[in-house]
Amino acid sequence: MVKLNENYFNLKESYLFSTTARKIREYAAANPLKPVIRMGIGDVTIPLSKTVADAIARAGAGMATKEGFHGYGDEQGEGFLQEAIRAYYLSNAGVELNKNEIFVSDGAKSDVANFTDLFSNDNVIVIPDPVYPVYLDSNMMLGRKITLIDGNEENGFLPLPYEGLEGDIVYLCSPNNPTGAVYDREGLEKWVDFANEKGMLILFDAAYEAFVSDSSLPHSIFEIEGAKKCAVEFCSLSKTAGFTGTRCGYTVVPEDIVIGGRSLNKMWLRRQTTKYNGTSYVIQKGAEAVFSPEGMAECRKNIAYYKENARIMADTLTKMGIWFTGGVNSPYIWLKCGMDSWEFFDMLLNEIQVAGTPGSGFGKCGEGYFRLTAFNTHENTREAMSRFEKLLAGK
Numbered sequence: 001m002v003k004l005n006e007n008y009f010n011l012k013e014s015y016l017f018s019t020t021a022r023k024i025r026e027y028a029a030a031n032p033l034k035p036v037i038r039m040g041i042g043d044v045t046i047p048l049s050k051t052v053a054d055a056i057a058r059a060g061a062g063m064a065t066k067e068g069f070h071g072y073g074d075e076q077g078e079g080f081l082q083e084a085i086r087a088y089y090l091s092n093a094g095v096e097l098n099k100n101e102i103f104v105s106d107g108a109k110s111d112v113a114n115f116t117d118l119f120s121n122d123n124v125i126v127i128p129d130p131v132y133p134v135y136l137d138s139n140m141m142l143g144r145k146i147t148l149i150d151g152n153e154e155n156g157f158l159p160l161p162y163e164g165l166e167g168d169i170v171y172l173c174s175p176n177n178p179t180g181a182v183y184d185r186e187g188l189e190k191w192v193d194f195a196n197e198k199g200m201l202i203l204f205d206a207a208y209e210a211f212v213s214d215s216s217l218p219h220s221i222f223e224i225e226g227a228k229k230c231a232v233e234f235c236s237l238s239k240t241a242g243f244t245g246t247r248c249g250y251t252v253v254p255e256d257i258v259i260g261g262r263s264l265n266k267m268w269l270r271r272q273t274t275k276y277n278g279t280s281y282v283i284q285k286g287a288e289a290v291f292s293p294e295g296m297a298e299c300r301k302n303i304a305y306y307k308e309n310a311r312i313m314a315d316t317l318t319k320m321g322i323w324f325t326g327g328v329n330s331p332y333i334w335l336k337c338g339m340d341s342w343e344f345f346d347m348l349l350n351e352i353q354v355a356g357t358p359g360s361g362f363g364k365c366g367e368g369y370f371r372l373t374a375f376n377t378h379e380n381t382r383e384a385m386s387r388f389e390k391l392l393a394g395k
């Protein structure tokens with residue numbers, strides 16, 4: 001008789017973004033004359049940069065030739081892309097990496113979830129609340145003990161370690177999904193020092209680092225002294241270069257992390273070589289082009305466009321006196337809606353056809369808050385905020 005993983009029965013019935021997508025789909029089907037402005041899931045809308053698309057097209061065409069054809073690649077990623085990522089870390093964050101520390105993948109979400117393979121189920125997992133649901137769900141699937149640490153207005157939704165906090169592995173995301181809040185160096189130093197002192201491992205999600213424009217804020221946890229002994233970093237081209245549908249990310253596992261005499265880097269290599277056959281060669285050529293001067297300039301232009309949307313949203317909320325975080329160094333705005341966040345979701349969808357994401361979907365501390373994304377067009381963002389202002393002024 002087949003025995004199921006009963007830990008799945010403890011999960012919410014469906015993944016947050018599947019639930020919101022279903023509600024939006026149902027509304028759109030019932031109201032075809034009322035188009036919805038989508039500011040919910042953080043999906044990009046600007047097409048790929050031309051430099052990147054050309055590189056993918058060239059590599060794709062090459063696959064039909066004897067010289068340009070590629071079969072299985074290196075499971076850890078093609079050398080040319082590892083080298084491009086290594087150079088990017090140096091120029092973007094002043095961080096020196098060895099090529100062997102960089103693992104190319106199909107995105108940060110799968111790596112973050114798959115990385116749980118390396119740890120015993122006895123570990124206590126520390127997760128900030130609110131949080132990107134993958135950290136919690138992927139550990140719940142394994143029945144692990146989870147300690148939630150509260151993010152709130154008092155700590156700016158950037159919880160810090162505290163005396164008495166017990167745990168083995170902690171997830172941090174900065175710029176944060178969902179709140180858009182960003183740890184400064186001092187905050188990350190506190191986490192790195194705490195982790196090194198207690199023998200904890202930090203799993204750091206840097207998927208939104210390209211949105212950081214304040215030069216005092218870190219792009220990578222490895223900018224912090226001691227982080228290479230206690231942190232693994234996940235990053236993705238989804239938001240940096242519009243790869244949500246193209247799929248490519250990378251994970252940095254420092255060679256310095258040794259736990260119980262075992263190298264975490266070697267363990268991840270062992271896991272990837274067994275369970276992953278590598279990211280498509282064609283896509284890796286596109287990813288390499290992201291890091292070229294032309295590709296990066298085009299991607300930065302797109303990010304600046306999204307950040308202008310964040311500014312439009314932030315200006316409206318400031319004018320209306322609504323409390324929020326994010327927006328400046330992040331594509332997410334996290335606002336205080338002051339009511340049940342699913343009711344707020346329904347109200348915006350039904351009354352002004354604006355779709356966002358309810359804060360409580362990211363955890364209990366998200367109740368009473370709401371997330372909007374900056375990934376729509378300027379026109380739609382302005383229209384959404386004008387409807388938002390009228391709606392709330394009338395309440």
Ligand code: MLT
Pocket residue numbers: 040041042043109132177238
């Ligand atoms: C989000 O909306 O939180 C993100 O798009 C989800 C993701 O990157 O997987």
